[in-house]
Amino acid sequence: MVDASETHLKLDPDAVGRQDADSLLRAIQSDIRYREVVHGCLNCGVCSGSCPSHRFFDYSPRVVVQTVLAGDAEAVKAMMDEYIWACAQCYTCAMRCPLHNSPGGLVMIMREVAVWRGMEAVHRLLKPYGRVLLKVLSIGNQLTPDMIQPDFFPDWGPKIPWSSTDLALKRKAIPVYTLQVTSSAWRVSPETSYELYTIYEETGVFRLIEQIDPNLFEVVSDMVEEVRELVEAGRDD
């Protein structure tokens, strides 16, 4: 168990690759939120009994909490590879736990550590996330109208092709000015993106992406540069 003086707010993006089990467990337990999400465990299983992912996967929030509390670093590391990614982040467990634990919150800390240490599973898990990441990093939107394409969502049925044809026209027919766009969910001003880039820079998010997905970072960097030039030129005028 780490003491309170060792807590941290965020991880160092330059520690990508540091994956020894003890340091991963230490990074989890020293997160500033750790003491709020784990207060001990009765092993009662109320969390797992309420858990949607427990119903469909080989996954149990009770086991996550117990394993972290037992301090078995190797077992925790093994869980970070695949097991914890089954959690649906619904927080039913957090509402139900008689000890006020938040197993879903613990999973989130573990996911963050897995990503910021560049664990192998992350590359596999993030692959389908490329489009979301590109949008969230460049304009701070996570889903945009042009992402809903039949190729990506063939299981959503025959109305999806309607949504994606003549998209600009159909978006123009929404009677809200900010929504009459296709490549962002709403019009995002360049000044807003500019401020967001400062936040990503100062919090290590850009550096993280550079480390774990250099190709994506290159695309994002070009967009960032373009927006910065635009905003700075406007300020000079």
Next chain:
Amino acid sequence: MSTPLKTTGWDFVTTTVDKRALQRQPPADPRVELRELEARGEVKIIPITADNRPIEVETLLGRTKRIPTNKLWHHKSCGQCGNIPGYPTSIMWLMNRLGLEYLDESHQTSCTAWNYHGSGTSNLVALAAVAVRNWHRAYETGYYPLIHCGTSFGNYKEIRNLLVEHRELRDEVRRILNKVGRELVIPEEIVHYSEWLHVLRKPVAAMNRYDVSHIVATVHPACHVWKLIPEDVIYDRTIYGGERPAPTTAILLELGADVRDYSTWYDCCGFGFRHILTEREFSRSFSIERKIKVMVDEAQSDVAITQDTGCTTTLDKNQWIGQAHGYHYDLPVMADVQFAALLAGADPYKVVQLQWHTAGWEKLLDKIGIDWRTPKAEYERYLEELRAGKAPDQLYPPPVE
């Protein structure tokens, strides 16, 4: 409610486990600590003023929460605006009908929390800085932030609490915000649009033109609205005996719908944040097996009513594929605010934008007695007019570019 609450194991869990835990050790009220921080000059509170015409309600532990109803800054949802555009449109349309002032503009980012929950590619400081940047933008406009998305609402409640609790987080966020010329501000209350609709349910229901007493509605409450920071959620003794959150159910009752209970009310929708993109079979199976099937088979639901982004998408979009396994439920799915706007006479196409929804909603409108065929023909004509260069209709005058 036309059916008694289901007496399943959940009753034990909700009355014995949830409340026992919270009531034995009620969490500190962050709003009290927030005022102390402001008194020490550490933060500025975005106040709810008389202009915001607040209405008081009770939350889970009996605390009072003030819900502003006027002069609101739309903190839009990317999933709603991108995929369910009739969601924000219905909110603004109702505000117009009620003569309320609001500001919708482009100086907003999303909360970025969907990506965080799904991929872990952010951190607490970034989430907090994004939240405060949006809050500060609302603050400088003089409008009070109204959060459209359930995940943004849950996330902002958490961020508010963490900012109040941790000086080092405040210091770091303040340092970053100063770099973009902004200050550390925290709203007096974090407010979700479903709370706004809840406190205005009487004037909204007064606009209802239809008898919907024969329409069976089942509610899907959004996890990030009521399971994240559950003590900051509205409960009302007259709704589910005060055992479950009141928003959404209360407006449906006020509108006169036949709201029915079902045994998996507490379950999530299957969205899963990453699952909707990367574990699709989970989202599909869960939404059909644990929600849609139960709503129809147990409650004979005519419509599933939601209060959040991901749930509306998951429950609506995943039904079609169920036909492969013989599930032909085709249950209409829409948000409480879309249903309320429809009943108040909003155009199903131009305003409520139901054409983007996947499950068949036309039969519901037929059952209510709302003509959708004429609006459909008008919408198709309108698209052609826009194609020919006509300027689009707007719910508010757009800024001059």
